[in-house]
Amino acid sequence: MPTIIDGKVVSQKIKEQIKIDTQKLFNEKGIKPGLALLLVGNNSASEIYVKMKDKTCNELGFHSIIERMDEDSSEEAVINMINKWNEDPQIHGILVQLPLPKQINEFRVLNTISPNKDVDAFHPANVGKIMIGLPGFVPCTPAGIMELFEHYNIDLIGKHAVVIGRSNIVGKPIANLMLQKNKNANATVTICHSATKDISKYTKKADIIIAAIGVPNFVNGNMVKDGVVVIDVGINRIDDPTSTKGYKIVGDVEYDSVAPKASAITPVPGGVGPMTIAVLMKNTYNSAIKKYEI
Ligand code: NAP
Numbered sequence: 354m355p356t357i358i359d360g361k362v363v364s365q366k367i368k369e370q371i372k373i374d375t376q377k378l379f380n381e382k383g384i385k386p387g388l389a390l391l392l393v394g395n396n397s398a399s400e401i402y403v404k405m406k407d408k409t410c411n412e413l414g415f416h417s418i419i420e421r422m423d424e425d426s427s428e429e430a431v432i433n434m435i436n437k438w439n440e441d442p443q444i445h446g447i448l449v450q451l452p453l454p455k456q457i458n459e460f461r462v463l464n465t466i467s468p469n470k471d472v473d474a475f476h477p478a479n480v481g482k483i484m485i486g487l488p489g490f491v492p493c494t495p496a497g498i499m500e501l502f503e504h505y506n507i508d509l510i511g512k513h514a515v516v517i518g519r520s521n522i523v524g525k526p527i528a529n530l531m532l533q534k535n536k537n538a539n540a541t542v543t544i545c546h547s548a549t550k551d552i553s554k555y556t557k558k559a560d561i562i563i564a565a566i567g568v569p570n571f572v573n574g575n576m577v578k579d580g581v582v583v584i585d586v587g588i589n590r591i592d593d594p595t596s597t598k599g600y601k602i603v604g605d606v607e608y609d610s611v612a613p614k615a616s617a618i619t620p621v622p623g624g625v626g627p628m629t630i631a632v633l634m635k636n637t638y639n640s641a642i643k644k645y646e647i
Contacts, residue, residue, distance in 0.1 A: 356505060356617040360624045363504045364631035368413060371634050375414045378641065386641035387416040388446040388472070389438045393431060393457065394424040399450045406448065409630050415637065416443060428457045432465050439467040446472035446637035469646050472636040483526055486533050489645045490636050495527035497628025498563065498584055499537065505617060507582055509540040515555045518565035519546045523586055527563050564605035574610030583611055583618040586625050
């Protein structure tokens with residue numbers, strides 16, 4: 354039986370520590386970490402994500418704001434809102450929930466966030482710091498995966514890690530983090546994507562697989578070798594007439610065929626997902642104590 358990498362347990366521990374540190378920061382310096390959340394439009398999934406982040410802020414003793422803007426808001430109005438928060442000393446982290454409505458240029462908006470308040474780490478300054486291995490904000494999902502490796506003593510040094518997916522949010526940054534020349538990384542990394550020919554040729558040789566594709570059950574048992582460590586980032590909704598909701602959430606990995614061959618594996622849900630919010634909170638706390646000020 355593989356080790357089940359339990360993101361719920363690890364994220365809970367991280368949040369408990371942040372709660373203690375936050376109380377101490379407030380008692381000693383009168384500072385509360387502050388997170389501003391911007392939601393533009395009527396995307397129901399985004400509404401759920403933003404509420405979850407706000408709820409976690411409240412649980413940890415953070416100051417938080419949710420600003421909701423109409424679907425037809427202009428790019429200028431969104432940028433003005435971000436600039437206001439850039440100047441607000443009570444706000445240490447700014448998060449723009451993606452996707453944005455189509456009239457708004459995502460790059461220009463993310464580029465407006467001060468790199469010192471960029472807790473999602475999408476600003477080019479922070480992306481660049483990850484590339485060259487400088488300390489700074491790290492995108493929440495990849496950083497959460499690295500926390501899971503550390504917690505479960507999964508050694509990456511000299512291992513062959515295969516990342517499937519090359520998004521700016523998950524695939525590229527996790528590949529970069531595993532590639533860093535330090536004791537928590539130092540893996541040999543292969544990145545696969547939609548133009549890769551015969552992905553199983555790579556996954557069959559992988560010691561570690563990170564699946565960040567967005568295709569339900571993409572990786573199956575025939576594609577992996579015995580003893581592989583599998584991190585399933587995917588969150589996919591598929592029809593399930595047996596469920597009262599009519600659907601269920603599955604990952605990018607076919608758990609039932611892969612788990613018997615794996616030495617360790619993340620479930621979906623309950624693996625990578627809970628880590629993402631925990632790291633967002635950690636990034637906001639670190640911003641409040643100016644750990645990564647440029
Ligand atoms: P994305 O931006 O859509 O990127 C998907 C990547 O997978 C792309 O690089 C794409 O290749 C590649 N891909 C798609 N179909 C493929 C195929 N058939 N064969 C090989 N590669 C293929 O997605 P993302 O934002 O990285 O998210 C990936 C998954 O993770 C989604 O299910 C998302 O919901 C989930 N997610 C979970 C969390 C969490 O907190 N757990 C956070 C973020 C995302 P090309 O570049 O060639 O198009």
